[in-house]
Each structure stands twice: as C-alpha cells, then as structure tokens.
Amino acid sequence: MTKLARFSQSLTSGKLIVIGVPMAWFLLLVAIPLLIIMKISLSEMEATSVSKMISWTNGLPTLKLNFSNYQFIFSDALYVKTYISSIKYALITTLICLGIGYPFAYFMARAPKHIQPTLLMLIMLPFWTSFLLRIYAWKTLLVSNGVINNLLMSLHVINAPLDMMNNSFSLTIGMVYSYLPFMILPLYANLSKLDLRYLEAAADLGTSPFKAFWLITVPLSKAGIIAGSMLVFIPAVGEYVIPELLGGPSTLMIGRVLWDEFFSNNDWPMAAAVAVVMIALILVPMAILNRAEAKLEEA
Amino acid sequence: MRFLSNKHSAPTIKLMLALLFGITGLTIASCGQKTEDSAKSADTTPNAAAPATGEEEKILNIYNWSDYLAEDTIPNFEKETGIKVRYDIFDSNEILHAKMIAKNTGYDIVVPSSNWGKMQIDGGLIQKLDKSKLPNWKNLDPTVLAQLAQLDPGNEHLVDWLWSYTTVGINVDKVKTALGDMPMPENTWDLVFDPKYTSKLKSCGISMLDAPSEVFPIALRYVHKPEFSLVEADYKAAFDMLMKVRPDIKRFNSGGQIEDLASGNICVALGWAGDFNLARKRSIENKSEQNIEALVTKMGGYMFMDTMAIPTDAKHPNNAHKFINYVLDAKVHAGLTNAVTYANPNKAATEFVNPEIRNNKTIFLSDEDVKNLIPPGNVDNATRRIETRLYTQFKTGT
Structure with missing residues (x-):
C-alpha cells in the first residue's frame, strides 16, 4: 500500500480528526505563541515599539537578528543567580510537597472505599476560594501583629513577635500550600491501583511492613512520584504571584526579573529572552523525567 | 504531557486535575477580567468610528490610580452628562505604560505621572487637547502649569489631576x-x-x-x-x-x-x-x-504630578474632554483633595478645600518648599x- 493510500484510509477512519484536534490546539496555543516570543526575543526595543525583524529595502527583504539579549543574560550574574534561586525554591517546594503528599495520598488510598470520594473532595475544596484570597490569608496569619504571633504572645510562649513574613519561610509555606494538591492527586491515583497481594506475599515471606513499603510500594508508585513532582516543579519555577505577596527582597525569583524587564525597563525583547531561557531550563529536567517514565512503562 | 497519560491513573483523577488547573487558571484570569471587559465593550461599539464632530455614544472609560477619587466624583458626572463611566484602577506607572505601548487600551482617559506622560507623548500615544472644549482651563494655577510645561511644552497634552x-x-x-x-x-x-x-x-x-x-x-x-x-x-x-x-x-x-x-x-x-x-x-x-x-x-x-491624558486611539475623545472640564470645576477638584489629601492644581478650588487640609503645610507646600522639590524629569x-x-x-x- 502506498503512503498516500494509507493516509486517505486514516482520514476515512476518523483518526485525523481525533489527532487533529489536540494537534491544532497545541499549534495554536503553545507552538505559535512560543514562536512569537522567540521572535520578539531576537528583536530590539525602540522607544515605544518592538523593532521589525524583516525590513524592505529596494524591494529586497533584510533579516535582522539580534542575539545581544541572550548574550546579556549570561554576562550579568543577576540572571544566572535568579534562575538558580528559582530552581532552588521550586525544588524545595517539590520535596516538601512529596514529603507531605506521599503519606497523605497513601492513607487516602488505604481509606475505606466509600469515604475516598469525600477525601478527594476535601483536597479540592480550597480551590473554591480564589487563589489570591488564599495567599492573602497567609499574610494575615504570618505578619508580626498577625494571628499566630498574637496567639503565641498572649500564651507567653514568645516575648517578641517572630519574623515569619516576607522571607524564604513565608514563601516556602505559600508555595507548598498552593501546590500540594497537584502532588497528592497523581500519587493517590497511582497508589489506589496498587495490588495489595504483593504486600501480603511479602508479609508471608517474612518481610517487615516497613521494609515491604520501601521494597514494593515506593518502587511501584514511581510513576506517580514523577507525575506529581513535574506538576509541582514546573509551575513553581515561574511562579510570580506567591513570591510577590509572601516573599521578600531576599527571595528574588525569575518571575519578578521578568516583570522588571517588561515593566520597569520597558524592554520587551529582553523580557522575551528571559522567558525563553526559563522555558529551556524547565524542558531539560522534564525531558529527563519523561524518558525515565517511558523506560518504566516499557519495563 | 505524557506523564499524565500513564496507565496507572484513573480517568476520574485526570478529570479532577483538569478541573484543578482550570480553576486556578480562571482565578488568575479573573484578576484582569474587569479591565478586559470594558476594553472589549469599547472595541465592539457600533459608533467606534464616528467622526469627532458627531454625537458620541454616552460612554467613557477611565483608567486611574487606586485610592484616588472622591465618592461623588463619578456619580455626579454621570448625572450631569448622562455619560456612563467605566472606572478601572492601576497602582504603577509601569503597568499603565505597558498597556499604552500595546495600544488599543480601550480607555478614553488615562492618568500617567507627568514624566511617563512625556514618554507617551514622544511615542505618539497621547492626543492633543482641544482647549476650546475646556472652559474651566482658566482655573488652573499658572505655577503648576509652568512646572508641567517643562515636560509638555505649551501644556498641549497633559492636565494635572492631583500632585504630591x-x-x-x-x-x-x-x-x-x-x-x-x-x-x-x-x-x-x-x-x-x-x-x-x-x-x-x-x-x-x-x-x-x-x-x-x-x-x-x-x-x-x-x-x-x-x-x-x-x-x-x-x-x-x-x-x-x-x-x-x-x-x-x-x-x-x-x-x-x-x-x-x-x-x-x-x-x-x-x-x-x-x-x-x-x-x-x-x-x-x-x-x-x-x-x-x-x-x-x-x-x-x-x-510628581499625575496627569489626565487622552490616548491617541481613544474612542470617545469628546466625552473625555467633557470629563476633564468637569474635573477642573472648582468644587469637583476641591472634592478630590478633601477625599484623598493630595494637592490639586486648581486655584479656584482652594476656597472649597477643607481648612485643615488647606492649612496643612505638608499637602499645600509653601512657595519656598515647592522650589526645593526636584521637578519631574x-x-x-x-x-x-x-x-x-x-x-x-x-x-x-x-
């Protein structure tokens, strides 16, 4: 059969529509915007507009590419340092979420079947309140004359208010709080499918429950751990709102640097370049983890 | 995203995850909602291309600083003119400027600080005022006008809202x-x-x-x-x-x-x-x-002076002029100062300003103190x- 014939056959079988819809979605809302951002990152900022990449002289097009933005990113330590600090906070958030989320998901998966939907609903419940409101609520809890400090002072646990706001502590709390459900849900999905007979067999053969957990449950839930970690890590790197509201001057993340390029410096091409580098930074760990998962599925 | 489609995950979870992301997306999007709505409705108006001399539809879209308005400023204007006002707020010049550069803000009045206003004038983003439509212009304090003229020669584009x-x-x-x-x-x-x-x-x-x-x-x-x-x-x-x-x-x-x-x-x-x-x-x-x-x-x-200006692509420039003239009315301008404790540039308004604000030397500075200030640059x-x-x-x- 020729390729063309096969192609037309797939058309009739409706495959094209099934694949075409998500492909069109991807092209329109991911690939094209990304290309536009890359294009802007290679142009220059004029007073109140972005320079044109292709200019026409005597009917001939001249292509002007400007790579200086990328050079600048790697020549100024600010950007590299901020990328590193963004990845650091995203990693810390991911690890804490995993530490809290795993036992959470584990007990949810082991809970009686009829109350599991309720437990799931409880995880979702906070999302009925606006994200901004929930972050702002942390502010009222953590400030020096806030709920926690006032309570501790009235109980005479502390004499002076604790400094919990606008530093890495408040930032980490806000990030972990916001992203925890994204860790729990894939882990729960995975753990609830765990075949309990493996554990019974292990117990029959004399393995302690603790050892069985590390030898059986954890390796089998690897796919859930990877999925949850990606769901937390990727958005956490570029997070802007939480560091703005709960972070302090010492917790600079790349989202704020992007804001400064775009708004304070009024330099759209530079802002675009910073964003492109950030996407590249996220794609690398994602590709590694994705490959690890693909191997897992083959096995 | 491949890691979501692994065989272990149940479909209900995928749905829930999608929901989660959807809801978070929605909340974030809703922050910008208010602005977009008014911009959209301004874009789709049938009279959008009506000539300036003709009758404009009775709508005015304003973009101003937060905490910068008296309670009755807008209702009284609507009552007086029958023009419906949509009032949105921002809290930094940077945000306003980025919107102006992207064009089609949908606003008829914006209030940049004068030094940012100058950049916007230079970029051709602000239109010239028609002073024949501003009979209350005479109320403005000549010393403030002179200060502003250093950035906007001839006071052709910017009118001071309040200053501090x-x-x-x-x-x-x-x-x-x-x-x-x-x-x-x-x-x-x-x-x-x-x-x-x-x-x-x-x-x-x-x-x-x-x-x-x-x-x-x-x-x-x-x-x-x-x-x-x-x-x-x-x-x-x-x-x-x-x-x-x-x-x-x-x-x-x-x-x-x-x-x-x-x-x-x-x-x-x-x-x-x-x-x-x-x-x-x-x-x-x-x-x-x-x-x-x-x-x-x-x-x-x-x-700094926060100045009213009309974007070049404003859809309702006539209404915008009416609003500027309304603000320059002595009582309206005094009302603004009474509400937000910022000085106004309106000489005729002084007698309507509450005495404790009028006599506050940190709001209405003495001539010598004004001279000591760093002028906008x-x-x-x-x-x-x-x-x-x-x-x-x-x-x-x-």
Missing part, C-alpha cells in the same frame, strides 16, 4: 522611642539614608518605595549628583550609599505603605506625602493610636535599565 511629592513619613511616637536621646537629624533624609539613624530605627521598621525611578533622583541628590544623571558612575555612588542602610530596611513596597503605617507595622517610610496624610487620616478615623506625619525636607523630595532607556538593575541588587542586598 516623595518624602519621609514617620510614626512620631515610635520614632522618638527608637531614637532615644538622639535628636532628629538636620537633614530629614538622614532618617532613611544615614546608618547612624537607620540602625536605631530598624527596630520599629523602615519601608521604601519599590520604584527605582522615584528613589534614585532623591538618592542622587543626597550624594550631590545630578538628579537625572545619565552617567553610570553617579548611580553607582548612590547605590553604594543605599547599600550601607540596606540591612536596616524591612520592606519594599509602594501600594501597601498606607496600611503598614496606619497599623504600626513600620515607623519610617520613603514614600508619597499624599499617602502619609491618607494614613494619618485613616488612623485617626480608625482610632488607632498611631500618630503618622509626613515630613517636609529642606533638601527637597521628588515632585526623565532618563533614557539605557539609564532606566541601570536604575532597575542596581535597585534589584539593592533590594536583594547582595
């Missing part, structure tokens, strides 16, 4: 306690720029504006350099001075100083005089025990980058 200046605001009692037997400094700016004072005031909290373009002119003058210098070394000198007080600064923000002062979270702020008076007014109204005061400095602060894009870069480094303290 950047200065030091303090919580009088807390500062006195923190300083102990130390007297107040000769130069008030020492309170925020001299480690001798900041190291003591650290205990009750120092806050600075999160706006390099407003702090640097003052810091430059403090280290005896030109306020709008284009020389990188001058900015380095100001930066070195700032870094010495960095360990003592608690917070950098612009919108939250009113709340922070009024609630006693900070005791010294480098910020807007108008906001300090507003914080004072609020803490009196709330019967909180904080005694807030704006200080007038001999060295001078940075004067501007720097080029390259220098702006230096400012932002150094200020970021200053904030992180490394």
Whole structure:
C-alpha cells in the first residue's frame, strides 16, 4: 500500500480528526505563541515599539537578528543567580510537597472505599476560594501583629513577635500550600491501583511492613512520584504571584526579573529572552523525567 | 504531557486535575477580567468610528490610580452628562505604560505621572487637547502649569489631576522611642539614608518605595549628583550609599505603605506625602493610636504630578474632554483633595478645600518648599535599565 493510500484510509477512519484536534490546539496555543516570543526575543526595543525583524529595502527583504539579549543574560550574574534561586525554591517546594503528599495520598488510598470520594473532595475544596484570597490569608496569619504571633504572645510562649513574613519561610509555606494538591492527586491515583497481594506475599515471606513499603510500594508508585513532582516543579519555577505577596527582597525569583524587564525597563525583547531561557531550563529536567517514565512503562 | 497519560491513573483523577488547573487558571484570569471587559465593550461599539464632530455614544472609560477619587466624583458626572463611566484602577506607572505601548487600551482617559506622560507623548500615544472644549482651563494655577510645561511644552497634552511629592513619613511616637536621646537629624533624609539613624530605627521598621525611578533622583541628590544623571558612575555612588542602610530596611513596597503605617507595622517610610496624610487620616478615623506625619525636607523630595491624558486611539475623545472640564470645576477638584489629601492644581478650588487640609503645610507646600522639590524629569532607556538593575541588587542586598 502506498503512503498516500494509507493516509486517505486514516482520514476515512476518523483518526485525523481525533489527532487533529489536540494537534491544532497545541499549534495554536503553545507552538505559535512560543514562536512569537522567540521572535520578539531576537528583536530590539525602540522607544515605544518592538523593532521589525524583516525590513524592505529596494524591494529586497533584510533579516535582522539580534542575539545581544541572550548574550546579556549570561554576562550579568543577576540572571544566572535568579534562575538558580528559582530552581532552588521550586525544588524545595517539590520535596516538601512529596514529603507531605506521599503519606497523605497513601492513607487516602488505604481509606475505606466509600469515604475516598469525600477525601478527594476535601483536597479540592480550597480551590473554591480564589487563589489570591488564599495567599492573602497567609499574610494575615504570618505578619508580626498577625494571628499566630498574637496567639503565641498572649500564651507567653514568645516575648517578641517572630519574623515569619516576607522571607524564604513565608514563601516556602505559600508555595507548598498552593501546590500540594497537584502532588497528592497523581500519587493517590497511582497508589489506589496498587495490588495489595504483593504486600501480603511479602508479609508471608517474612518481610517487615516497613521494609515491604520501601521494597514494593515506593518502587511501584514511581510513576506517580514523577507525575506529581513535574506538576509541582514546573509551575513553581515561574511562579510570580506567591513570591510577590509572601516573599521578600531576599527571595528574588525569575518571575519578578521578568516583570522588571517588561515593566520597569520597558524592554520587551529582553523580557522575551528571559522567558525563553526559563522555558529551556524547565524542558531539560522534564525531558529527563519523561524518558525515565517511558523506560518504566516499557519495563 | 505524557506523564499524565500513564496507565496507572484513573480517568476520574485526570478529570479532577483538569478541573484543578482550570480553576486556578480562571482565578488568575479573573484578576484582569474587569479591565478586559470594558476594553472589549469599547472595541465592539457600533459608533467606534464616528467622526469627532458627531454625537458620541454616552460612554467613557477611565483608567486611574487606586485610592484616588472622591465618592461623588463619578456619580455626579454621570448625572450631569448622562455619560456612563467605566472606572478601572492601576497602582504603577509601569503597568499603565505597558498597556499604552500595546495600544488599543480601550480607555478614553488615562492618568500617567507627568514624566511617563512625556514618554507617551514622544511615542505618539497621547492626543492633543482641544482647549476650546475646556472652559474651566482658566482655573488652573499658572505655577503648576509652568512646572508641567517643562515636560509638555505649551501644556498641549497633559492636565494635572492631583500632585504630591516623595518624602519621609514617620510614626512620631515610635520614632522618638527608637531614637532615644538622639535628636532628629538636620537633614530629614538622614532618617532613611544615614546608618547612624537607620540602625536605631530598624527596630520599629523602615519601608521604601519599590520604584527605582522615584528613589534614585532623591538618592542622587543626597550624594550631590545630578538628579537625572545619565552617567553610570553617579548611580553607582548612590547605590553604594543605599547599600550601607540596606540591612536596616524591612520592606519594599509602594501600594501597601498606607496600611503598614496606619497599623504600626513600620515607623519610617520613603514614600508619597499624599499617602502619609491618607494614613494619618485613616488612623485617626480608625482610632488607632498611631500618630503618622509626613515630613517636609529642606533638601527637597521628588515632585510628581499625575496627569489626565487622552490616548491617541481613544474612542470617545469628546466625552473625555467633557470629563476633564468637569474635573477642573472648582468644587469637583476641591472634592478630590478633601477625599484623598493630595494637592490639586486648581486655584479656584482652594476656597472649597477643607481648612485643615488647606492649612496643612505638608499637602499645600509653601512657595519656598515647592522650589526645593526636584521637578519631574526623565532618563533614557539605557539609564532606566541601570536604575532597575542596581535597585534589584539593592533590594536583594547582595
């Protein structure tokens, strides 16, 4: 059969529509915007507009590419340092979420079947309140004359208010709080499918429950751990709102640097370049983890 | 995303995840909702292309600073003219400027500070005013007009809404306690720029504006350099001075100083005089025990005027002129000052301003104090980058 014939056959079988819809979605809302951002990152900022990449002289097009933005990113330590600090906070958030989320998901998966939907609903419940409101609520809890400090002072646990706001502590709390459900849900999905007979067999053969957990449950839930970690890590790197509201001057993340390029410096091409580098930074760990998962599925 | 489609996950979970993402997306999107709505409705109006001489539809879209309006300003205008007003707010020039550059803001009146307004005029984003439609123009104070004309020659584009200046605001009692037997400094700016004072005031909290373009002119003058210098070394000198007080600064923000002062979270702020008076007014109204005061400095602060302007692509320029003329009415302009404790540029309005505000020498400055202020100015894009870069480094303290 020729390729063309096969192609037309797939058309009739409706495959094209099934694949075409998500492909069109991807092209329109991911690939094209990304290309536009890359294009802007290679142009220059004029007073109140972005320079044109292709200019026409005597009917001939001249292509002007400007790579200086990328050079600048790697020549100024600010950007590299901020990328590193963004990845650091995203990693810390991911690890804490995993530490809290795993036992959470584990007990949810082991809970009686009829109350599991309720437990799931409880995880979702906070999302009925606006994200901004929930972050702002942390502010009222953590400030020096806030709920926690006032309570501790009235109980005479502390004499002076604790400094919990606008530093890495408040930032980490806000990030972990916001992203925890994204860790729990894939882990729960995975753990609830765990075949309990493996554990019974292990117990029959004399393995302690603790050892069985590390030898059986954890390796089998690897796919859930990877999925949850990606769901937390990727958005956490570029997070802007939480560091703005709960972070302090010492917790600079790349989202704020992007804001400064775009708004304070009024330099759209530079802002675009910073964003492109950030996407590249996220794609690398994602590709590694994705490959690890693909191997897992083959096995 | 491949990791979502692994065979272990149940379909219900996928649905829930999708929901989760959907909801988060929605909440974030809804922050910008208000603005988009009005912009959209302005775009789709049938009369959008109506000639300026013809009758415009009765709609006016305004984009102004937060906390900057009297309760009756808009309702009275709507009653008087039958024009329906959509009023959106912002809290930084940077945000307004980015919208202006992207064009099609959908707004008929925007209120940039005059130095940003100048950039927008130069970029062709603001249209000339038709003064024949502004009979109340005669109310404007010639000295303020002259100040503004330095950026907008002939006063052809910008009309001052209200004005104030950047200065030091303090919580009088807390500062006195923190300083102990130390007297107040000769130069008030020492309170925020001299480690001798900041190291003591650290205990009750120092806050600075999160706006390099407003702090640097003052810091430059403090280290005896030109306020709008284009020389990188001058900015380095100001930066070195700032870094010495960095360990003592608690917070950098612009919108939250009113709340922070009024609630006693900070005791010294480098910020807007108008906001300090507003914080004072609020803490009196709330019967909180904080005694807030704006200080007038001999060295001078940075004067800023927030100016009304009509974007070039405004759909309702006639209504915009009507609104500007309405604001310039003596009673309306006085109402604004009474509500938000910022000075107005309206000579005829003075008699309608409440006496305690009119006689407040930190709101309506004496002629000599006005002369001491740094008039609004501007720097080029390259220098702006230096400012932002150094200020970021200053904030992180490394």
